[in-house]
Amino acid sequence: QxxxxxxxxxxxxxxxxxxxxxxxxxxxxxxxxxxxxxxxxxxxxxxxxxxxxxxxxxxxxxxxxxxxxxxxxxxxxxxxxxxxxxxxxxPESSPIQPQPASxxxxxxxxxxxxxxxxxxxxxxxxxxxxxxxxxxxxxxxxxxxxxxxxxxxxxxxxxxxxxxxxxxxxxxxxxxxxxxxxxxxxxxxxxxxxxxxxxxxxxxxxxxxxxxxxxxxxxxxxxxxxxxxxxxxxxxxxxxxxxxxxxxxxxxLQLVKEQKLYSEALRMFSANSSHYKALSCAYAEHLVQQQQAEQAGLLLWRCGEPVSALQAFASSTSWRNAICVAQQIPLPPDQLALLARDLAEKLIEQRRYSEAALLLDQYAKDCEEAILALITGAVWEEALRLIYMHNRQDITETNLKPALLEAVSTQTVFLETQVVTFVRHRTRLAVVREQKEKARLDMLDEDGPDCPDAELYSEASSVMTNSKYSQSNSRISSRSSKNRRKAERKKLSLKEGSPMEDRALMYALGEISTTVDKMREDVHSLLKALVLFEFDKQAEKLQLAYEDALQMMAAAVPEVWPEGLQNNQAPLTGPNSTANSIMASFQQQQKPVVSQQDAEVLTPPKMRNGVKWKLTILK
Amino acid sequence: QxxxxxxxxxxxxxxxxxxxxxxxxxxxxxxxxxxxxxxxxxxxxxxxxxxxxxxxxxxxxxxxxxxxxxxxxxxxxxxxxxxxxxxxxxPESSPIQPQPASxxxxxxxxxxxxxxxxxxxxxxxxxxxxxxxxxxxxxxxxxxxxxxxxxxxxxxxxxxxxxxxxxxxxxxxxxxxxxxxxxxxxxxxxxxxxxxxxxxxxxxxxxxxxxxxxxxxxxxxxxxxxxxxxxxxxxxxxxxxxxxxxxxxxxxLQLVKEQKLYSEALRMFSANSSHYKALSCAYAEHLVQQQQAEQAGLLLWRCGEPVSALQAFASSTSWRNAICVAQQIPLPPDQLALLARDLAEKLIEQRRYSEAALLLDQYAKDCEEAILALITGAVWEEALRLIYMHNRQDITETNLKPALLEAVSTQTVFLETQVVTFVRHRTRLAVVREQKEKARLDMLDEDGPDCPDAELYSEASSVMTNSKYSQSNSRISSRSSKNRRKAERKKLSLKEGSPMEDRALMYALGEISTTVDKMREDVHSLLKALVLFEFDKQAEKLQLAYEDALQMMAAAVPEVWPEGLQNNQAPLTGPNSTANSIMASFQQQQKPVVSQQDAEVLTPPKMRNGVKWKLTILK
Structure with missing residues (x-):
């Protein structure tokens, strides 16, 4: 200007x-x-x-x-x-002033x-x-x-x-x-x-x-x-x-509700006042609407509203709190038993069999249902403990042993399908990689290393810079993050010929390995129960099948996740190469490599070899 | 010839x-x-x-x-x-014959x-x-x-x-x-x-x-x-x-013992014979010597030797089996209670408080000891459940509340030290990286890119190709693998000026992040217990401190584990570079990069953001 x-x-x-x-x-x-x-x-x-x-x-x-x-x-x-x-x-020559980082x-x-x-x-x-x-x-x-x-x-x-x-x-x-x-x-x-x-x-x-x-x-x-x-x-x-x-x-109270100033309000009134109680109840109502019933229950319980608290705890399957409040009220025994049954049912739906069994055994006083829940959940040792505690050895014959035999065949079949899928993906991965490498070299031959299309065919090109494959280790996982991951997985299509098929296959192979690795504890406890009841042959077969599966997956690691995959293309040098062509070939490799979100697909799954599952007495 | x-x-x-x-x-x-x-x-x-x-x-x-x-x-x-x-x-021209892969x-x-x-x-x-x-x-x-x-x-x-x-x-x-x-x-x-x-x-x-x-x-x-x-x-x-x-x-039998042919022998004799029993006992003795007492117990139990089985189970803290056998014998009530106390003591030593409490409560019939075990183990909800079950609300005042207050201050102090160490390591890492980069550039300036020493100073040079940093997720982990990891960690010295100090710092930063991330469940249950007993202020302080720690560690990820660290040096190009000098500079970067064992140090720790721990009612 x-x-x-x-x-x-x-x-x-x-x-x-x-x-x-x-x-x-x-x-x-x-x-x-x-x-x-x-x-x-x-x-x-x-x-x-x-x-x-x-x-x-x-x-x-x-x-x-x-x-x-x-x-x-x-x-x-x-x-x-x-x-x-x-x-x-x-002007470029002068030193750059460091910015204050406050x-x-x-x-x-x-x-x-x-x-x-x-x-x-x-x-x-x-x-x-x-x-x-x-x-x-x-x-x-x-x-x-x-x-x-x-x-x-x-x-x-x-x-x-x-x-x-x-x-x-x-x-x-x-x-x-x-x-x-x-x-x-x-x-x-x-x-x-x-x-x-x-x-x-x-x-x-x-x-x-x-x-x-x-x-x-x-x-x-x-x-x-x-x-x-x-x-x-x-x-x-x-x-x-x-x-x-x-x-x-x-x-x-009206203002608090309208403006959702619940926690501020609680701090303004003394904890023993009737106002505090009224505010707690209002807050609890709000929390229940927000799917935070357990926290609502805590507020209601501490402000002296056990009946509402019980409802909140029960609706959020916060069963320990629910039972405590119920005993504080106190609920008559028959109602307590009913409550325990209700909670147990919900827990079974959530595959929390041990907790369900505790409720059925100690509060509903129904040891048979408790034992059956444990058998359904494959919690063998605990089932046996209740059988002996309540002297119900009859259930061993009628339910436990048949369930063991069913479990061993289910696990064996499951392992077989995992192994078959693994082998199929692995074979296909080798084919896809060969095709991509061939296409890439053809491209470079035709157009020289400056051709931008060549990158489309390079191994590293399937890196997706905007996606994450977060494999949370926790079983507690919010619905939204599950949906997000599902959406991301879709981007990696296993369909033959899809642009990122190799990544999809690596991801699938990693998932299978992790799934099989997670079976260590279950297989170990099943093997022990089988041995106890002299099902040695079935146990041996399962031990062998599981060991084979683990070994096969461990042996596949160097092939599926080769060391230095991130830099797996030899630099293009030779009598005809120039400084520029070498630079170009390096840049093609480097550009798509760096994304850290891919590290998970590129890193082999961690096998928990520290978790010992094999029985010495089975050969 | x-x-x-x-x-x-x-x-x-x-x-x-x-x-x-x-x-x-x-x-x-x-x-x-x-x-x-x-x-x-x-x-x-x-x-x-x-x-x-x-x-x-x-x-x-x-x-x-x-x-x-x-x-x-x-x-x-x-x-x-x-x-x-x-x-x-x-001769090189002829096609290579594929070897039969059988x-x-x-x-x-x-x-x-x-x-x-x-x-x-x-x-x-x-x-x-x-x-x-x-x-x-x-x-x-x-x-x-x-x-x-x-x-x-x-x-x-x-x-x-x-x-x-x-x-x-x-x-x-x-x-x-x-x-x-x-x-x-x-x-x-x-x-x-x-x-x-x-x-x-x-x-x-x-x-x-x-x-x-x-x-x-x-x-x-x-x-x-x-x-x-x-x-x-x-x-x-x-x-x-x-x-x-x-x-x-x-x-x-002599031959079996001498040649350790136990499992073969068991297959040669019918399961109900006295020979089978004698062989099982011999095998069990051998297994106990091999630190496999639980499997010994299974053999003894199933061949009808419950007393020896009990001993084997008890010595391996296989407490559910031990209790079952004891009830089958059946042990008189006072001896069963003693057994339960012994087992509980061992479990407490192994920090398995919930299981110890079950034994104390249900078999030793000592609900007070059971509740105290749960409080020691910070299993707050279960402690409260037993308190209400046995109508021992007095323990809430005498033990539970003081323990909660102690726990919140312990956790807060622990978080503080973790944060302080994290910040110290992070600051030091920036210094070390700057020094290394400077030393590397100086080297290259002096001797040109062919100088092999330059590599000593490059960021990637601290990669140790022969080591693994396997962070097993399992808590069950054999002693040998623990020792191995310890030895490997020693190679990465945090001592100032040690050749791989940067890697050691990254490893230490990753470990701190993982440790803090693992506290999610504990912090969540502690917060709920604190709220229930109206220790809102302490709970708020802890929630704030934990949230700050998690955010600080998440925010540090891009700095500590920068994207593309594995290729973080710009290729050396310029008017004076030649095809050879460019190749050399690339090779210096690439050689040490590829080891997959380093991926764990180079990859930021996974934070389990799916595990929700925060309470809405605390602000």
Missing amino acids: MPRGNLETVHHRALVLAQLRKWLDSLKFREAFECMRKLRINLNLICDHNPKVFLDNIETFITQLNSINDVNLFLTELKEEDTTSTMYPH GQKKVDVVCDALRGAMESMDPNKFCLSILTAHVKKTVPELEIALQKVHELRENPSEAPGAVSAEEALKYLLFLVNVNDLYEHSLGTYDFDLVLMVAEKSQKDPKEYLPFLNMLKSLEPNYQRYTIDKHLKRYKKALHHLSKCGEQHFPEA | MPRGNLETVHHRALVLAQLRKWLDSLKFREAFECMRKLRINLNLICDHNPKVFLDNIETFITQLNSINDVNLFLTELKEEDTTSTMYPH GQKKVDVVCDALRGAMESMDPNKFCLSILTAHVKKTVPELEIALQKVHELRENPSEAPGAVSAEEALKYLLFLVNVNDLYEHSLGTYDFDLVLMVAEKSQKDPKEYLPFLNMLKSLEPNYQRYTIDKHLKRYKKALHHLSKCGEQHFPEA
């Missing part, structure tokens, strides 16, 4: 900037400021040039400017933008620093600049500014040249929208201030006076509440309303 | 080999064989040249040779070595194929060659060869030119050491054959005749057992001894 006018005023910007930098480096702020104003150079450069030096010499800056108008000009031009990287970049914003830092300096230098003299510094912050501090105006009115400064409240307010109105200022003046709860602002505004006294008079008539806390609510400052409103006593509690 | 003699017989080997290959490709085996014999070329080349073609045309080969001596010569020269890759490599050894495959062909062509004519094929196998089939000699003696062939048993035996003795042959003849249990071999040997009849006569006097099974034992074939010996009836069982 050049100033219009005579040619004399045209300056070469690079020269000007060089001169400005020199001035700023030697702390000649006045010269720099004058020049920048004249040539319309953004004033932000003064602090952006070297923020640390500027902040360390902020008093020098103010002293040199020695003009409230100039300080205000500087303040009003402040922007978050760093002009040394956008408008006035350093989380604070530049504008706020500069405003606060200037204001602090001016307040310690001469708060009266710099009054308007101080107000500007408040108003220019990222979140304007209008209340504080107004408060200062109000103080000026209460205690006018006697100093020569001091600013009057009137002047200060006028200046503020020049900086800020009058309605904003009115609202914020209300927020100080200072009616003098409100009136002062209102009078300066275009507002009709017929409108605001009745409202102010109504407010004035209210009890102080309720007055503040009303103002806060008017200004939509609901937390403050609640705080003031909570001090208004018994008769206003329903209003408070 | 050239034949000595006239110059006429000197041939250029490459030309000879080319000719041989042509003959072999056109199945002219006779010509090839003659030439190879004359020029002393290893006969293995005949089958190595193209194994598939050779095996497919094995009858043609035999027919063309048409000489038992020549076939024998070929058989005796067979070696496992592949002469096409060692002695007579293919697990079988070449010598065995060729011997079996030749023998099969000769047996179907004319077993009488090729008798000696067939014997050679048996003897030349990797594990010589001497019994079969001897058996064939014996058959010749029983049924001499009437065919013209047929080999007599006498001739065949002489031939065998020429191939095999006479003592080996004598031992193996014993192994056929055929005394005629033994005598036949013995007579041909240099053995003194005064020595072998009494032994053979003694053997002849024995009951057939016991006779075979004696021979098997003499030949150290213990499994066969046990098999024959097991058929010798009651009076020989002590001898069998």
